[in-house]
Amino acid sequence: MLDIKLIRTDPEAVKTAIARRGESTTSIDEVLQLDSRVRAIGTERDDIRAEVKQISKQVGALHKDGKADEAADLQTKSRELGDREKALTDEADELAGQIRSLLLNVSNMPSPEAPDGLTEDDNIELRVENFDPGSYADHQKVPHWDVAEQLGILDVDRAVRMSGSMFVMYRGAGARLLRALIAYGLDRNRDAFEEVRPPTVVKTETMIGTGHLPKFSDDAYHLERDDLWAIPTAEVPLTSMVAGEILDESELPMRLMAHTSCFRREAGSAGRDTRGLLRVHEFDKVELYSFCTPEQAPDMHMEILARAEGAIRDLGLAHRVLDLACGDISGAGSRTYDIEVFAPGADRWLEVSSVSWCTDYQARRANIRYRPEGEKGTRFVHSLNGSGLAVPRVWAAIIETYRQADGSVRMPEVLLPYLGDMTEIPAPG
C-alpha cells in the first residue's frame, strides 16, 4: 500500500511513478478527493465526540448532586449530538473503506533506477553465464518431459488423473532429486537465514498483506468452506510472521527462509507452457526473505540475488540475470531482478527466481514497523524476497543439461551429498 501522506503532499510524483508501470492513475485522483472529505468529516466528528464527553461528565456530576432536571436537558442535547456523530462516523467509515479498497489495488511505485518499459522485452540483461548455444550436444536437446518419461522419474498421467491437468508427480530418482534440491537450497543459506516451515494455507488478511489479494484472487486456490487460501509462495506467510508487530532495530536485518509447496491456478495461462514442468499448479520452492531498514535494503537486495544466483551457478546451469522493466515488476515490488536458467531440451529460458525489493509497500499492508534507535516513533520496515530455489524448473534444466549420450543423467557435483549413492539416473534397461 502506498503512503497516503505522500499521495497528499506530492500526487504528481506518485502518478508519474505509477504511470511508468503502464497502470492507470485515476484512482490516485479519486483517493485525493475522498481523502480531503474524510478528513473534514473526521474533524467535525471528533469535535462532537469531545463535546459529548464533556456533557457526559457534567451529567454524571449533576446526578450525583441530585439535579436530575438539569441533567435531563443535557442528555437530550447529547442524544442529538450522538445522532449527528453516528451519521458522520458512518460516512467517514464508508469513505475510508473506499480509499482503502482503491489503495489496495494500486501497485508499488517502481524505483527510479528500474528500467523504463512496459513488457518483458524491455527488461535489461545484466549478465549471462555459462551459456554457449552452440555447445549443446544432440542428447541434451531432448525436452525433460521426454527424458523423464524414458527414465520413469515423472508421472504426469497419473497425477492428472488424481488432480487434473498441470499437476505432476515425481517418482523414484526424480522424487529423490527433488528432495535433494530442497535440502541443497536450504543448506547453502543456513549460515545467515533462519529456516522456517510456515503454514501452507492462510487467512484472507494474510494474503492481503503481501499484495496477492484483493487484486489477484483468480490466481490463488481458495478453500471456501473455511475461507482459507493456499499460498502461492512462502513470501505470504513469511511476511505475515511479524504482521502488526513493532520490531527492535537491533533485530534487523531479519533473514528467513522457508521451503513450502506453492499453489497457483495459472488462470490466465491455460493451454500455455503445459508441457512437463514448465508451468504447474503445485510446486516446491525454497524462499529467501528479509525484513530490514530502508538503509539496509539495497545491500540485502544484492545479497539475496547473489545467494539465489550462486545456487544456480554452483549447479553448473547456464543462466542470465535480468533487471526488470517497470511494467514487468510484480505489484508489490519496486525493483526486481529475475534469474533465468537455460533449458537446452526445451530450448528456452526458464524463470527460476524473482528477487524483489518491496520497500515499505508490504509493511504498510501488514503493518510491520520498527523502532529506530535514538529516534522516537516508529517506521515501516522494508521487505525483500527471492526464490532461493524454484525446484521444478531447476529440476528440468538439470535433467536436460546433464543428460549423457547413453541416455543416463549425471547428477551435479554439489547435490551428491544429498543423494547418497546416487550419482546418476541410469539409462533405461
Place this chain on the structure above:
RNA sequence: GGAGACGUGGCCGAGCCAGGUUGAAGGCGCUUCCCUGCUAAGGAAGUAACGUCGUAAGGCGUUCGUGGGUUCAAAUCCCACCGUCUCCGCCA
C-alpha cells in the same frame, strides 16, 4: 466436536458482578538524573501506538481480543465472532 475458564499497556497484574473524574492502580523491565571510590541497594522523574489540527508548544480524537448493540456516558452491561487454557472425545 462437547463442557468450563479466560483474553487489559513492553511484560506481570488490578479494575468488570454495583457503567461516570480510568489511557487505565500496583509491580517488573527500560531511559534520564541524584546518591556512591566501584558495584549492589536506595531516591526522583519519565516510559504506547495511531489519526487529525497546528510552524511549534500543544489541542482534539481512537485503541482494554475483533465486530455490532444498549446508554447522556462502556475496559465495565448484552450479542456474535476470533483466539488461548483446562477437561472429555478423536487423531499422526
